[in-house]
Amino acid sequence: MTTSTRVLFPRMPRGPRQERRYLERPRQQGLVGRAVVEAFRKLDPRQAVSNPVMFVVWCGTALCLALTLEPRLLDVQAGDRERAFNALISLTLLATLLFANFAEALAEGRGKAQADALRRTQARTQARRQLADGSIELVDSSDLRRGDLVLVQGGDVIPADGEVIAGVASVDESAITGESAPVLKEAGSDVAGSVTGGTRILSDQLTLRISADPGKGFIDRMIALVEGAERSKTPNEIALTVLLAVLTQVFLIAVATLSPVANYLQVAPSVVTLVALLVALIPTTIGGLLSAIGIAGMDRVAQFNVIATSGRAVEACGDVNTLVLDKTGTITLGNRLAEEFLPVGGHSVAELAEAALGASCFDQTPEGRSIVRLAEKLGAVLPFGPGTASGIDFSARTRMSGSDTPDGIEFRKGAVDAIKGFVRSRGGQVPDQLDQCFEQVSRLGGTPLAVCRGAEVFGVIYLKDIIKPGIRERFDQLRRMGIRTVMLTGDNPITAGVIAREAGVDDFIAEATPEDKIAVIQQEQKLGKLVAMTGDGSNDAPALAQANVGVAMNSGTQAAKEAANMVDLDSDPTKLIDIVTIGKQLLITRGALTTFSIANDIAKYFAILPALFAGVGLEALNVMQLASPQSAILSAMVFNALIIPALVPLALKGVKFRPLSAEQLLRRNLLVYGAGGVVAPFVGIKLIDLAIGALHLI
Amino acid sequence: MARFLHIRFWLPLLLVAGTLLLAPLFRSSQPPLQSHALALLLCGTAALSAYLFAVIAQPEKF
Numbered sequence: 001m002t003t004s005t006r007v008l009f010p011r012m013p014r015g016p017r018q019e020r021r022y023l024e025r026p027r028q029q030g031l032v033g034r035a036v037v038e039a040f041r042k043l044d045p046r047q048a049v050s051n052p053v054m055f056v057v058w059c060g061t062a063l064c065l066a067l068t069l070e071p072r073l074l075d076v077q078a079g080d081r082e083r084a085f086n087a088l089i090s091l092t093l094l095a096t097l098l099f100a101n102f103a104e105a106l107a108e109g110r111g112k113a114q115a116d117a118l119r120r121t122q123a124r125t126q127a128r129r130q131l132a133d134g135s136i137e138l139v140d141s142s143d144l145r146r147g148d149l150v151l152v153q154g155g156d157v158i159p160a161d162g163e164v165i166a167g168v169a170s171v172d173e174s175a176i177t178g179e180s181a182p183v184l185k186e187a188g189s190d191v192a193g194s195v196t197g198g199t200r201i202l203s204d205q206l207t208l209r210i211s212a213d214p215g216k217g218f219i220d221r222m223i224a225l226v227e228g229a230e231r232s233k234t235p236n237e238i239a240l241t242v243l244l245a246v247l248t249q250v251f252l253i254a255v256a257t258l259s260p261v262a263n264y265l266q267v268a269p270s271v272v273t274l275v276a277l278l279v280a281l282i283p284t285t286i287g288g289l290l291s292a293i294g295i296a297g298m299d300r301v302a303q304f305n306v307i308a309t310s311g312r313a314v315e316a317c318g319d320v321n322t323l324v325l326d327k328t329g330t331i332t333l334g335n336r337l338a339e340e341f342l343p344v345g346g347h348s349v350a351e352l353a354e355a356a357l358g359a360s361c362f363d364q365t366p367e368g369r370s371i372v373r374l375a376e377k378l379g380a381v382l383p384f385g386p387g388t389a390s391g392i393d394f395s396a397r398t399r400m401s402g403s404d405t406p407d408g409i410e411f412r413k414g415a416v417d418a419i420k421g422f423v424r425s426r427g428g429q430v431p432d433q434l435d436q437c438f439e440q441v442s443r444l445g446g447t448p449l450a451v452c453r454g455a456e457v458f459g460v461i462y463l464k465d466i467i468k469p470g471i472r473e474r475f476d477q478l479r480r481m482g483i484r485t486v487m488l489t490g491d492n493p494i495t496a497g498v499i500a501r502e503a504g505v506d507d508f509i510a511e512a513t514p515e516d517k518i519a520v521i522q523q524e525q526k527l528g529k530l531v532a533m534t535g536d537g538s539n540d541a542p543a544l545a546q547a548n549v550g551v552a553m554n555s556g557t558q559a560a561k562e563a564a565n566m567v568d569l570d571s572d573p574t575k576l577i578d579i580v581t582i583g584k585q586l587l588i589t590r591g592a593l594t595t596f597s598i599a600n601d602i603a604k605y606f607a608i609l610p611a612l613f614a615g616v617g618l619e620a621l622n623v624m625q626l627a628s629p630q631s632a633i634l635s636a637m638v639f640n641a642l643i644i645p646a647l648v649p650l651a652l653k654g655v656k657f658r659p660l661s662a663e664q665l666l667r668r669n670l671l672v673y674g675a676g677g678v679v680a681p682f683v684g685i686k687l688i689d690l691a692i693g694a695l696h697l698i
Numbered sequence: 699m700a701r702f703l704h705i706r707f708w709l710p711l712l713l714v715a716g717t718l719l720l721a722p723l724f725r726s727s728q729p730p731l732q733s734h735a736l737a738l739l740l741c742g743t744a745a746l747s748a749y750l751f752a753v754i755a756q757p758e759k760f
Binding site: 059256 | 728729731732735736739742743746747749750751753754757758760
């Protein structure tokens with residue numbers, strides 16, 4: 001993974017996560033209004049047919065409405081009393097359908113609102129297309145095609161996704177990431193070499209090779225994804241759909257064959273009563289909320305500023321067994337801190353500290369500030385008067401920074417190779433001791449920065465990796481959930497071992513190459529495990545494609561983003577841990593609501609069966625002492641309808657996640673949602689029955 | 699041609715044909731309207747059952 005650009009150009013410290021969210025949570029009021037309209041639109045049978053459980057309810061509703069309009073359609077003796085009862089059942093079933101549609105529409109609406117926010121960043125702009133003879137023509141951004149060369153200058157909006165082929169410039173990517181700090185883009189760099197259409201170039205100029213045709217750029221794909229246009233059922237959803245369809249089929253056959261049996265017993269239940277029984281028996285609660293849970297899972301990931309290419313990817317997160325993590329930026333802070341000064345060439349620590357202070361006084365990066373702090377702690381004073389020197393900014397070309405005094409003294413610090421070149425260019429000699437110090441620091445897993453004054457090398461600054469606070473606790477949590485963590489680093493085995501022990505990862509691979517990443521992923525997958533990893537460079541692309549969950553950084557290359565099944569807009573590798581948590585939460589929510597849905601059918605049997613077979617000795621089953629058979633059936637139907645909107649907030653928000661093992665979670669969910677699902681309807685149906693009696697509805 | 703292969707074309711025809719075929723079975727105990735309605739209900743239930751079998755067989759298509 002290429003991390004040098006990020007380390008050398010550290011971003012400004014970020015504010016709270018909510019403040020930098022690009023994919024803002026849409027306003028609830030507008031969403032609800034749109035969801036209500038959409039709930040009625042979804043009554044169209046062509047849409048209803050995609051949900052087997054709710055389509056059966058749809059058919060039952062149509063039948064009951066027909067029998068409300070003409071009660072004698074199937075029974076010549078039916079009259080106005082039956083018409084009123086049929087109307088109440090029809091309305092209740094219609095409400096059940098509308099509530100289920102509303103839940104789905106509400107979840108979809110949040111994605112659509114996010115898509116609208118993204119669409120606003122897509123402005124058609126004029127672009128300077130470079131022709132084969134080198135001349136420039138002005139074209140509309142929609143006329144650009146893959147492979148076109150485009151020139152962009154300070155202040156321009158980048159017209160389309162592309163690769164930088166010439167120039168160095170800073171780019172404002174806040175339109176995509178919400179991050180206000182500009183990002184350096186330059187040709188020939190892996191991570192910094194790609195730009196996204198819709199972002200703005202702040203200074204200098206770049207020549208770009210367009211990498212996407214109109215409508216196929218990164219933002220276009222993001223819009224399609226958050227809008228749900230490309231949403232297909234996940235394996236888990238498909239399995240659950242089959243289970244629900246099987247249950248519905250079994251109950252449909254049971255209810256259809258019940259009529260002749262009832263006729264034989266001379267009970268003869270009405271068709272509307274049989275429809276009510278069928279709707280009570282089939283798992284309407286989970287049937288109505290299933291797609292809303294899936295959409296809400298993707299929405300939760302988007303709220304974390306992560307774009308998932310499919311619901312399958314989010315769901316796979318919930319099943320992940322192994323996390324493959326890069327050390328830098330994930331386990332350790334990207335910003336390293338100065339730990340020690342190692343002088344060379346006969347200089348003292350004090351002399352090196354003074355030179356380091358002179359070279360770092362204009363450096364406002366965390367590393368630069370930590371060098372100033374360490375030098376001042378050692379008693380160093382600035383070797384020139386305040387305000388007399390001028391700062392030399394770091395650049396990717398020079399790979400060093402420093403300051404120049406008016407009397408021509410140059411203080412520099414930077415990569416050891418760069419400083420060697422600088423000193424030699426000034427006619428100086430590089431002491432052999434410099435290479436020894438470089439090796440010594442490298443062996444400790446630190447970053448060596450050489451310091452010089454003009455043609456004289458003073459020594460090396462040891463920048464130490466700092467393990468992120470709280471990361472050890474996160475890994476402990478993951479371990480309790482049965483997830484193994486593997487750290488990959490280019491460091492030598494000794495340094496890697498020290499950091500792995502301090503961070504509490506389960507395993508590490510030192511001196512890792514891109515090939516090692518694929519090897520470790522394949523090895524885990526051969527053991528039947530699901531692997532998640534993050535990456536940003538082109539060399540990470542094969543491993544991102546191989547992993548079950550590959551999260552590419554938005555700052556990464558186009559190849560990495562195309563290979564991954566998620567893109568993190570904040571480019572924060574630590575977020576992989578949060579994404580896994582969201583995936584687990586999605587699966588737990590679906591499991592909990594399925595348990596609740598099947599469990600709450602039990603109470604409905606005790607309401608409807610005694611009502612259906614009142615004359616043949618099943619009255620003993622009326623444990624709730626419901627007022628009348630018709631009131632019992634209506635109460636069960638009303639409860640069945642009301643439980644869907646009552647559970648919508650839980651479906652959208654997700655069941656609260658607890659870092660427990662699968663067995664502990666199963667036990668807990670069976671207790672809360674299984675036992676709760678059995679008890680709640682008994683109470684609810686009884687209360688509704690009392691209300692129906694009080695209102696004299698029947 | 700594709701129109702003739704589509705379920706939306708065949709389903710109403712099958713329901714009507716099934717209703718006309720089954721209605722005489724109920725004619726002895728029910729008046730004409732009720733016997734046809736019962737036959738249609740039976741055919742509709744069979745179609746719903748077939749739809750559920752289709753979902754079970756090819757869930758990804760729904």
